[in-house]
Amino acid sequence: MNVVGMGEQMALEKIVFKNLDIPEMTELKTYEEHGGYKQWKKVMQDKVDRTELIDTVKASGLRGRGGAGFPTGLKWSFVPQDNPKPKYLLCNADESEPGTFKDREILEKTPHQLIEGVLLGAYAIGANTAYIYLRGEFVKGWKMVEHALAQAREAGYIGKNVMGSGFDVEVWTHRGAGAYICGEETAMINSLEGLRGEPRLKPPFPAVEGFYRSPTIVNNVETLATVPKIIENGPEWYTQWGTEKSRGTKLWSVCGHVERPGVYEVPLGYPMKKFFEEELGGCWKGRKLKGVIPGGSSVPFMLPDEFLDCDMDYENIAAHGSMLGSGGMIVFDETACLMEAATVLATFYAHESCGQCTPCREGCGWVLRQLKDIESGQPQPMAKEILFDVFDQIFGNTICPLGDSIVMPIKAMMEKVPEEFEYYIREGKSMVTGKTRLAHLAKPDKPENYRRGEAFKYPRAEDFTTDFDKVVHNVERGPEPMFTKLQHEESTEKGDSPYAREQKK
Amino acid sequence: MAYQLSAENQERVKEIATHYPHPMSGILPALHIVMAETGWVSRDACDHVAELLDVPKIKVYEALTFYTYFPQKPVGKYHIQFCHNIACNLRGAEDLIQHLKDKHNIQEDQVTEDGLFCLHRVECLGACGGGPMMQVNDDYYEDLDTEKLDQLIEGFKKSASNGKS
Ligand SMILES: Cc1cc2nc3c(=O)[nH]c(=O)nc-3n(C[C@H](O)[C@H](O)[C@H](O)COP(=O)(O)O)c2cc1C
Ligand code: SF4
Ligand code: FES
Numbered sequence: 001m002n003v004v005g006m007g008e009q010m011a012l013e014k015i016v017f018k019n020l021d022i023p024e025m026t027e028l029k030t031y032e033e034h035g036g037y038k039q040w041k042k043v044m045q046d047k048v049d050r051t052e053l054i055d056t057v058k059a060s061g062l063r064g065r066g067g068a069g070f071p072t073g074l075k076w077s078f079v080p081q082d083n084p085k086p087k088y089l090l091c092n093a094d095e096s097e098p099g100t101f102k103d104r105e106i107l108e109k110t111p112h113q114l115i116e117g118v119l120l121g122a123y124a125i126g127a128n129t130a131y132i133y134l135r136g137e138f139v140k141g142w143k144m145v146e147h148a149l150a151q152a153r154e155a156g157y158i159g160k161n162v163m164g165s166g167f168d169v170e171v172w173t174h175r176g177a178g179a180y181i182c183g184e185e186t187a188m189i190n191s192l193e194g195l196r197g198e199p200r201l202k203p204p205f206p207a208v209e210g211f212y213r214s215p216t217i218v219n220n221v222e223t224l225a226t227v228p229k230i231i232e233n234g235p236e237w238y239t240q241w242g243t244e245k246s247r248g249t250k251l252w253s254v255c256g257h258v259e260r261p262g263v264y265e266v267p268l269g270y271p272m273k274k275f276f277e278e279e280l281g282g283c284w285k286g287r288k289l290k291g292v293i294p295g296g297s298s299v300p301f302m303l304p305d306e307f308l309d310c311d312m313d314y315e316n317i318a319a320h321g322s323m324l325g326s327g328g329m330i331v332f333d334e335t336a337c338l339m340e341a342a343t344v345l346a347t348f349y350a351h352e353s354c355g356q357c358t359p360c361r362e363g364c365g366w367v368l369r370q371l372k373d374i375e376s377g378q379p380q381p382m383a384k385e386i387l388f389d390v391f392d393q394i395f396g397n398t399i400c401p402l403g404d405s406i407v408m409p410i411k412a413m414m415e416k417v418p419e420e421f422e423y424y425i426r427e428g429k430s431m432v433t434g435k436t437r438l439a440h441l442a443k444p445d446k447p448e449n450y451r452r453g454e455a456f457k458y459p460r461a462e463d464f465t466t467d468f469d470k471v472v473h474n475v476e477r478g479p480e481p482m483f484t485k486l487q488h489e490e491s492t493e494k495g496d497s498p499y500a501r502e503q504k505k
Numbered sequence: 506m507a508y509q510l511s512a513e514n515q516e517r518v519k520e521i522a523t524h525y526p527h528p529m530s531g532i533l534p535a536l537h538i539v540m541a542e543t544g545w546v547s548r549d550a551c552d553h554v555a556e557l558l559d560v561p562k563i564k565v566y567e568a569l570t571f572y573t574y575f576p577q578k579p580v581g582k583y584h585i586q587f588c589h590n591i592a593c594n595l596r597g598a599e600d601l602i603q604h605l606k607d608k609h610n611i612q613e614d615q616v617t618e619d620g621l622f623c624l625h626r627v628e629c630l631g632a633c634g635g636g637p638m639m640q641v642n643d644d645y646y647e648d649l650d651t652e653k654l655d656q657l658i659e660g661f662k663k664s665a666s667n668g669k670s
Contacts, residue, residue, distance in 0.1 A: 178574030
């Protein structure tokens, strides 16, 4: 990959991922020359206690880099060691979150570092088998990992009775097949079992009951690749970077309208403004910044002020109204049409919803249809209200967080830059480009008042609501049907739909 | 005759199935092997995989229809998968897709008449920093613009007429 940022980095040196900049790191020889597999050898030969390993990782404060940021050492300690079932380690290399491309760098450039991390992790949780689940499209990354695994097997780092320690370990790769949802840990486990990649309800958590009902730990590539360095240098070394709650460093992948896209390693807590201006060179072509999605497409959109003001750690970004997520930063300059961006994102989530829960399956499609209608110049009456209503009904009501993921970026865009959406609905064209991007989807046979430009003449909520006092029931039919009444009462009390809100007034 | 993998690949499927506690897990790897051999996965191939792994046929159909990576009908010699997701979109993916359609007459979801190309839009391929980008068969092509795209397409045409792939 032509990662522009890599060669030209100025102020920020790579720390944990120095190997990314060293050529031929894919070869065992090079990796060993740079101190590779030393920790694994040491752990195997000295028969280091598992709990000691887990404690070291705990003390380092390492948090999962896959998106949720859960403390890794703590997660490992959840594996019930008295459970007689075999335990499994599953490395999450499914990286499909739009904007995120850091794991691919590790897979293609320094696979041995990942494998050493996988081995250490497997030993720490007492797993004799580990799987690396790669997304199917990463053919090169897969070949690199296979190549590295073959070398490590030959060198005796993987296999039965590793270096006379009595510990058996095997590492296999498993390729996914184009489903984003398989990045979710329980979906990944289902997929690894040969099933459709549908997330499971939690609890039970995978650490207790995962792969074929055995205790299973799922960890991101970056998380595992960091482990050997922590074991090598000690937890204090790692905690010298970062903040109280976000220790160490994090890989950021930056893309979109930015001068120098690429993968950067940044100590957590680093000032965003400094990073954006000095490392990334700001927006491309000298344009003005419109906003940023900082942590992979699933987190809320940030305005320039919020964005430039924050520090690059989990807590501070959260305090500024977004999330660190997977560290995939997507930059929008002033020429980006947010309406279009929203449709593109909705297309992605509607395509990738696994279809298990109704709010997500139907909701994503609904959001997409509304956005497409707006972009074709034929918005539905009350399109904006409907969108917010659907958001509310999806958010927090689904099995996995994919449902929330469509809501967060799009809702934040619509709340923070409402004028762009309102303009599109009103005028039937983009405020930024002046074009109606999806005009070819407009339907000539739509009723007159659905046509573009008449959005304000659309019927309003009160046109739809029934005045129930005026309803005359057919007395001859007997008593009023209970069912209708109950349903109506319930919906006015609990419901938060625009209809219900109108009625309350 | 119904579709069968080569003897060597049949062995590979059986070997891979032993990596897992249950042969069900071998379904995806087996489908990958079928795809590498034929470029797409047919119903016949699913039945064959089910037989090899000794799992219910329906489980293989389920997997095939859930995962979008396996084409269910033949694809062109050069299977172009163009990323149209957000980062690539911001850097001009739509224009390039239009360019492929207009200039090279490669239409979406269709195989060209000469059987060389087919174009599919796909979601993020994890190479956003190099957007706009596409995957052709197994390889990624990044930082594309119209010029580069023209060169690549011409290159593919040339190597196809030379009998290479
Ligand atoms: C829809 C969805 C997609 C996800 N995709 C990924 C992914 O591509 N890579 C990843 O490492 N984690 C992904 N995750 C997070 C995983 O569920 C899980 O939290 C993570 O792999 C745990 O590893 P960590 O503790 O090392 O972060 C995803 C989660 C969700 C809900
Ligand atoms: S939220 Fe969506 S992706 Fe997640 S389990 Fe439900 S339907 Fe599937
Ligand atoms: S958005 Fe195109 S590769 Fe990620």
